[in-house]
Amino acid sequence: MVVAHIILVKAKPETTEELAQEVLKDIAGLKDSLPNLVESVHLGVNFSPRSRGYTHGFTMIFKDRAALDQYGTAPEHVKIVNERIRPHFDDTLAFDYDVAEYSNPRLH
Structure with missing residues (x-):
């Protein structure tokens, strides 16, 4: 089943929009x-x-939960979280869900 991974972040006061x-x-x-x-x-x-103060967001689509789990530990992902997201954004909110069969249009 297709999985959606939604992340909301709050830019730190010193983070410019260009850097974001x-x-x-x-x-x-x-x-x-x-x-x-x-x-x-x-x-x-x-x-x-x-x-509620969240300034930026992104949604990623994965083919299934196993792909999302692999993404969570992938070195490329870990590097961006540690070197790019955490230094410039606070208070990350994550929301993951299985995309319902009755979604319209249905994601494959």
Whole structure:
């Protein structure tokens, strides 16, 4: 079953938007460096007043939970978390779910 991995982060006060965009581009690059694990990556900057302070977010799609589990320990992922995300963002929120069969359109 297809799995969605949603991450929301809060930029640290000293993190410029230019730097935040560079980090998002690094995250997007995980699709190319881990093509057998990451099906797609969608990233962006929050514009909702209901964000509770979260400034940036991304959604990754995996073919199944096993791929998500492998991604979690992949050196490429661990490096970006430790060297790019943690130094520039606080208070990460993760939400993972199996994409329901009745989703429209259905992700394959």
